[in-house]
Amino acid sequence: MASSKSFITAFLLALTLSSMSMSLAARHLMQTSAPNIPTLPKPTLPPLPSIPTLPQGTIPPLPPVPTLPQGTLPPLPSVPTLPQGTLPPLPSVPTLPQGNVPSLSQPSLPTVPQGSSHSH
Template identity: 50%
Template sequence: MASYHCSIVLSLAVMLSISSIHICLAARNLLQIVPTIPSMPKATLPPLPAMPTMPQATLPPLPSTPLPTMPTIPRFPMPTLPPLPTTQIPSTVPKLTLPPLPATSLPTIPTTIPSIPTIPTTMPRIPFFSPPPSN
């Protein structure tokens, strides 16, 4: 049963590869042929109609009454603020001292590169049984 499915899959793969070859050749042949495109006749459009003249609108005159005046905003006296308190700023800034760093040493970086082990290039011989003696 498995061989039957395998043969169907194999035949489908062969059929697809053969048909794709023919399709590629046909597409290449069509691309190499230069078709002649017929010239299209020029379409003539009728002339546009003339713009009709529109009547001019007349606007009514602006009214001649004076505009109302804005009311005046009353001015209130500005409140006086109390004086700011004066504080004595010291002229010298005290120096800060930091504690000393701990005396830990950094790890050392090796200066030599360790050697890489070599891979054997010869295959070891595998002992076989000796052949049977010939008659």
């Protein structure tokens, strides 16, 4: 267990030192001026050759489209009629017995006396 702790400590120390040296190297690069790039001579390109014109051939006319014979379709078969079945009558819904629920009397509300308004 102690060896893994010492390995982690050594790894973190190396990471810290490398990040410090990286930041110093980055600062050094930012403070230097850009190098002078020499201007290169521009070569002159030869003129492009002219494109030769191709001879225009004549296209023969298209042959006429042959007409297909018009076939007659047979008549559609008739849909057979299905026998109409009669549905049995629906059963009657049974009635539930009515229980006697006692009625509750309305409680009387107290009346609020109408007093005169108070003024200060």
